[in-house]
Amino acid sequence: xxxxxxxxxxxxxxxxxxxxxxxxxxxxxxxxxxxxxxxxxxxxxxxxxxxxxxxxxxxxxxxxxxxxxxxxxxxxxxxxxxxxxxxxxxxxxxxxxxxxxxxxxxxxxxxxxxxxxxxxxxxxxxxxxxxxxxxxxxxxxxxxxxxxxxxxxxxxxxxxxxxxxxxxxxxxx
Numbered sequence: 001x002x003x004x005x006x007x008x009x010x011x012x013x014x015x016x017x018x019x020x021x022x023x024x025x026x027x028x029x030x031x032x033x034x035x036x037x038x039x040x041x042x043x044x045x046x047x048x049x050x051x052x053x054x055x056x057x058x059x060x061x062x063x064x065x066x067x068x069x070x071x072x073x074x075x076x077x078x079x080x081x082x083x084x085x086x087x088x089x090x091x092x093x094x095x096x097x098x099x100x101x102x103x104x105x106x107x108x109x110x111x112x113x114x115x116x117x118x119x120x121x122x123x124x125x126x127x128x129x130x131x132x133x134x135x136x137x138x139x140x141x142x143x144x145x146x147x148x149x150x151x152x153x154x155x156x157x158x159x160x161x162x163x164x165x166x167x168x169x170x171x172x173x
Contacts, residue, residue, distance in 0.1 A: 036063060039092050043068055046086040048135045052079045055121075055131065056113050058139045058150040059083060059100065066094040073101045073141045109142045112171050116140050116147055119165040127153075127162055138162060145173045 040063055047059045047070075057079060059072040068087050074080050084098040103109070117140055121131025130138045130153060138151040147166050153159050166172060 035092065039063060039068075039090065042090050043087055043093075046090065047083055050079055050082050050086070052076050052082070053135075055117060055136045055138070056140055056142070058141050058148075061087070066092060067097065068093050068095070069097040069099060071099040071101075073103050073143065075103055077102045103141070103143050106144070108145065108171065112142045112145060112147065112169060113140055115169045116142070116166050116172070119169050120149075120162055125165065127158060127165070130158075130162075140166075145171060147172050 040061075043061050043063065047053065047061065050059075053059065053074075057072070057074040057076075059070065059074070061071070062069045068090075070083055070087065074083075080098065080100040080102055083100060084096050087093060088096045117131070119125065120138060120140070121128050121136070127138070130136060130151070136151070138149055138153065141148040141150060147169070149162055149166055153162060
């Protein structure tokens with residue numbers, strides 16, 4: 001009888017240990033996920049609050065552990081440097097890989113930028129609401145006459161309209 005009781009107690013102890021390990025694993029995963037989400041929010045905030053970040057720039061990031069990889073395109077070289085510097089200062093970031101491309105200087109591209117902005121987000125455009133606010137939801141990237149629209153719109157119709165309006169700008173490839 002004592003042997004059976006000892007085996008039952010050992011089984012119960014093993015179950016308690018297994019349950020505590022199983023309960024601890026999701027908590028660790030949850031804390032890792034929460035830390036990842038918190039770092040992602042901080043990185044995004046730092047990028048969208050850069051002083052020279054605007055509608056003609058597009059910044060993206062990826063987080064892998066404590067390494068943040070920056071990518072996208074900017075008009076000013078200072079925006080590229082400022083983005084790296086700000087992200088590097090964040091708690092939890094040990095390494096920053098800066099793959100942000102500085103777009104070439106071009107008066108031709110500048111005129112396309114302005115004309116595309118007016119076509120898509122001008123007062124007489126049905127899409128003007130996407131250009132309002134501190135961080136517009138559509139970003140216009142122009143490189144050697146090629147226009148890329150980055151961001152989000154409410155529906156497929158707005159996406160197609162933005163494409164048509166941008167395609168109609170003189171000089172756009």
